[in-house]
Amino acid sequence: MASIELDRVSKRFRTSVALDEVSLRVASGETVAIIGPSGAGKTVLLRLIAGVEDPSRGSIAIDGADMADVAPERRGIGMAFQNFALFPHMTAFDNIASPLTAREASPDEVRRGVESVAKLLKIERVLDHYPRALSNGQKQRTALARALAASPAILLLDDPLRNVDAKLRFEMRLEFERLLSEQGATTLYVTQDYREAMALGDRIAVMDEGRFIQVGTPETVYFEPASTDVARQFGDPTINLMAAAPDSDASGDFAAIGGVRFGLPSGAVAAAKGRDCLVGMRPEALNFEDDASGAFAVEAVTPLNEKIVTLVAGSDGTELLVSRPSHEAPRRPGEKVSLRIAARDALLFARDDGTRIDVGAARIGS
Amino acid sequence: MQHQSTFERVLRGVLIALVLVFFMFPIVWILLMSFQTNEQILRIPPSLLFEPTLENYRALITGRLETHAGTLDIRFMQNLWNSLILSVFSVALALVLGVPAAYAFARFRFRLGEDIAFTLLSFRFAPPLLVLLPLTLYFQDLGLSDTYVGLVWVYQLICLPLILWIVRGYFEDMSPDIEHAYRTAGHGWLTTFRRISIPLTAPGIAAAGLLAFIFAWNNFIFALVLASADKQPVTVGALAFVTASGIQYGQIAAAIVLSITPTLALALYAQRYLVEGLSLGAVKG
Numbered sequence: 001m002a003s004i005e006l007d008r009v010s011k012r013f014r015t016s017v018a019l020d021e022v023s024l025r026v027a028s029g030e031t032v033a034i035i036g037p038s039g040a041g042k043t044v045l046l047r048l049i050a051g052v053e054d055p056s057r058g059s060i061a062i063d064g065a066d067m068a069d070v071a072p073e074r075r076g077i078g079m080a081f082q083n084f085a086l087f088p089h090m091t092a093f094d095n096i097a098s099p100l101t102a103r104e105a106s107p108d109e110v111r112r113g114v115e116s117v118a119k120l121l122k123i124e125r126v127l128d129h130y131p132r133a134l135s136n137g138q139k140q141r142t143a144l145a146r147a148l149a150a151s152p153a154i155l156l157l158d159d160p161l162r163n164v165d166a167k168l169r170f171e172m173r174l175e176f177e178r179l180l181s182e183q184g185a186t187t188l189y190v191t192q193d194y195r196e197a198m199a200l201g202d203r204i205a206v207m208d209e210g211r212f213i214q215v216g217t218p219e220t221v222y223f224e225p226a227s228t229d230v231a232r233q234f235g236d237p238t239i240n241l242m243a244a245a246p247d248s249d250a251s252g253d254f255a256a257i258g259g260v261r262f263g264l265p266s267g268a269v270a271a272a273k274g275r276d277c278l279v280g281m282r283p284e285a286l287n288f289e290d291d292a293s294g295a296f297a298v299e300a301v302t303p304l305n306e307k308i309v310t311l312v313a314g315s316d317g318t319e320l321l322v323s324r325p326s327h328e329a330p331r332r333p334g335e336k337v338s339l340r341i342a343a344r345d346a347l348l349f350a351r352d353d354g355t356r357i358d359v360g361a362a363r364i365g366s
Numbered sequence: 367m368q369h370q371s372t373f374e375r376v377l378r379g380v381l382i383a384l385v386l387v388f389f390m391f392p393i394v395w396i397l398l399m400s401f402q403t404n405e406q407i408l409r410i411p412p413s414l415l416f417e418p419t420l421e422n423y424r425a426l427i428t429g430r431l432e433t434h435a436g437t438l439d440i441r442f443m444q445n446l447w448n449s450l451i452l453s454v455f456s457v458a459l460a461l462v463l464g465v466p467a468a469y470a471f472a473r474f475r476f477r478l479g480e481d482i483a484f485t486l487l488s489f490r491f492a493p494p495l496l497v498l499l500p501l502t503l504y505f506q507d508l509g510l511s512d513t514y515v516g517l518v519w520v521y522q523l524i525c526l527p528l529i530l531w532i533v534r535g536y537f538e539d540m541s542p543d544i545e546h547a548y549r550t551a552g553h554g555w556l557t558t559f560r561r562i563s564i565p566l567t568a569p570g571i572a573a574a575g576l577l578a579f580i581f582a583w584n585n586f587i588f589a590l591v592l593a594s595a596d597k598q599p600v601t602v603g604a605l606a607f608v609t610a611s612g613i614q615y616g617q618i619a620a621a622i623v624l625s626i627t628p629t630l631a632l633a634l635y636a637q638r639y640l641v642e643g644l645s646l647g648a649v650k651g
Contacts, residue, residue: 052546072549079550085543089565102552146551 002063002076002153002186003028004049009058011044011210018044020210021058028063031180031187032215033201035194035233040207042190043082046156049188050079062154073102078152078185082159084143086131092118092142093127099150117145120179137168148183155180155187161196173199194234198222206230228354231280231347237309237321240281243351246272252343255279258314260295263343267359272348277357280347283309283323288331291338296320298331312337393626399619407615422620431609431617438609441595442621445603449625452589452599453582455518457575460525465571468530469563472537483534486527494523494587502591512594520588525578532577536570537563576636580629600625 004026011019019041026032034042047053049060051072060067062075078099086095093114100110118124121141126134134142144160161169173196180187180200191197197204198218205215206226214226225231231239244255246269253264257279264279284307296312299319303309308330310322322339331337348357370378399407401418425431431438470476471483501520502511510516544566548558564571586601593602604621607614 047546050546050550052542052549071554072546073552073554075550077550079547081543081547083541083543085541085547087544087548087562087566098548098553099551143547146547150552 004154004186004188005061005064006045006049007059007061009045009048009055009060011041011048011053012056017210019048019055022210022212023058024205024212024215026186026188028186029184031189031200031202032205033189033191033197033203034205034207035191035197036207038192041210042207043158045207046079046158046188046190049075049154050077050156051075075154076152077154077156078147078150079156080143080147080158080160082162082190084131084139084163086139086143086146088131090130091127092123092129092131092134092138095131095142096127096145096149098146099152103150113149114145117149120148121145121175137164140164140168140172148179151183151185153185155183155185157187157189159190159192162192169193176200194236198234206233224356224358225280225347226356228278228280228349228356231349231356235282235284237283237323239347240283240286240320241278241349242281242318242320244277244279246277246279246348255346258295258316258318258320260314260339262339262341262346264346264348265343265359268346268348268357271357271359275357276351278349278351278354280349281320281341282345283321285341285345286320286322287340288322288324288328289338289340292336294336294338296337296339298333298335298337301330301333303330312339396619396622399615400623402616402619404612404614404616407619422616423624425617426620426624431607431614440603440606440617442600442603442606442624444596445598445600446624448593448597448603449583449599449601450628451514452517452521453579455514456521456525456582457529457578459518460522460529460578461571461575463522464526464529464574465533465564466559468533469537469559471530472534473542483530486530489523490527497523498587498591505592511592512597514597517589517593517597520592521582521585523588524581524585528578528581529571529574532574533567533571536567540566572636576632579632583625583629 004024006022006024008021008023009019010017010021022041022045024032034045036042044053048055049062049067051067051070054068067075086092087098090098096114096117097110100113105113114127115124118127121144123138123141123145126138126142129138131139131142140160140163144157147155147157161172164172176189176196177200180189189196189200191200201218203215204218204221206213206221206229208229214221214230216224221230222234225234228241231241242255242257244257246253246255246264248254248269251263253266253268254261255264255268255277256262262279262281288310296314298310299313300311301308302311303326306326307323308326308328310324310331311319312322313319320339348359349355350357398414398416400422401420402416403419403421406416426440426442429440429443431440471479505511505516508516510519540563545558545562548562549555553561583599584601585599589597589599589602590605593599600621604618604625607618607621
């Protein structure tokens, strides 16, 4: 078991800043999913922790010990690279065995170690194959097995599911959950897929342009996104963001969108302080109401297995996405509908910088 | 192959034949000459029909050249041996020095790095005669002229840049993540270099080594100036056949055949690596 502490870590390359004063504490045994667009600095962060690159400034500590002068082979880390980085001149067995041979295990221990992890990942039949003879999924599992083989205290997984097909990605996401809890290692899991992050992370760290925009539990990141960027990254279909000025009347705070009144959490007007706002409404938080005089017309209906995504348009052209479970009867294009949202599900963002305006009504735990 | 008309096939055959004749003629002619006596070679008009003789080879191998003017000792076998020693040791030294250097240039950015690499490459641009006179004087002072050590050292001008630049391209082509993966697995950098970097670039290193061997083998000017008779390679040794009693064309031809045989065999054996290595080095360089 090992904790990781990053203290104002920066990494500059000749022409760009990859990491800008990043700080993070990962508790022993915790899994933190790091999500962000490509170029956000996720991979660089893992490389710094692994020690294959040095930070320009700041310090990295593992279990309280500063890692500045510690070589990568002495950090007790297992890392799975995004491009697999298998050793092409070694069989899958030797690839997986490499962390064990480095620890001078006996041939018997090596064989047992490799076979048990290979069994766990269901690649025991291809151990004598060279990487070029493996499918992408097998390569991915081999790379993962190599990272796990020596049961390292820290696991760094760099978008391990990026290069595998959709079906395998889904299966592996389920397996990872089990695997990570079995290993009990402190894990940093880099991904671009919010579902992976939500499923695997005890906490999620959202990165962009070399900084953490938000670090929090999956619930926090989903229900209280720090900014419109975070809100857009989490959720499929993406959140509806509508420009609106919060107002209030006798029945509470509201925003007028598409000429229709949508309730806002109480305190929204006060918190907005007259600024231009964006109201965020997740498609799955919106409800239909049958209403022949409804202000919205159904434009398009897209069934997606477990849910039905419907595009509706207001009289002024405002378009909103609504996502409902597929057991609800689908709407017909052209149908008139009304929309409702629970006031506490509406999010408020400042329009100029995209940060979320906290209206003081805690969503989580309420 | 695509469908071709008879005309196209014939044309293709003729063109290939022309190219082959153009490139192969000198070598074939020399091969034929090596089995002829001087008289047969020099008759006019030349003829493809002759009674082959092994006399030229016999003279080279026994080291005794009998002409009308008398008997001449030649040291062709010694020259061949010298060529082998010089080329093998030059390439071995250049590999020992050049491969780690190529790795450093490929993986690390350091002050003046590119300048140093380019300076090494520029050794290949400079005409050797430019450095030979001062080199000769220095070598005489240092006692290095006419020694294997001195020659192997000078041959680094030929071998080192070649190996450095070709192998560098190979290292740059290899994903550093593969090395990183081996490091994080718990292996030190030296083990990683030995077990990962070297095996993965082996074809490139072999190709570079072969090319350097051929260049070293074919070198003439350094050995001509810096070595005396007992250290001379075949390229210089062939001059001995220009004798007072005439030029021994037959022996020259036989000597050429013997001296190109090792490099030709090597090149044919490693043709695939050679082409791969050259094109890679060229693209990446």
